[in-house]
Amino acid sequence: MFTGRTKVVGIAGRFGPRYGSSLRAKWKDVVVRRYQAYECPLCGFKVRMERISTGIWRCPKCSRIYAGGAYQPLTT
Numbered sequence: 001m002f003t004g005r006t007k008v009v010g011i012a013g014r015f016g017p018r019y020g021s022s023l024r025a026k027w028k029d030v031v032v033r034r035y036q037a038y039e040c041p042l043c044g045f046k047v048r049m050e051r052i053s054t055g056i057w058r059c060p061k062c063s064r065i066y067a068g069g070a071y072q073p074l075t076t
């Protein structure tokens, strides 16, 4: 039943309430990192990398594809 209250769920809301808050926080962290700008190791521009698949990233600036981390373009 719709109560009229606004639920604050954010991007992690689609995982539903049966998942623990720690897991949601972890997922949010992953998503945030994924959309951060990273300095391209190939052209040096700081851009938002496009993830082709797990560990495969493409730089929108120089269009070159390179291997990186599974959830972020560059592993530290």
Ligand SMILES: [Zn+2]
Residues within 6 Å of the ligand: 040, 041, 042, 043, 044, 045, 059, 060, 061, 062, 063, 064
């Ligand atoms: Zn580049």
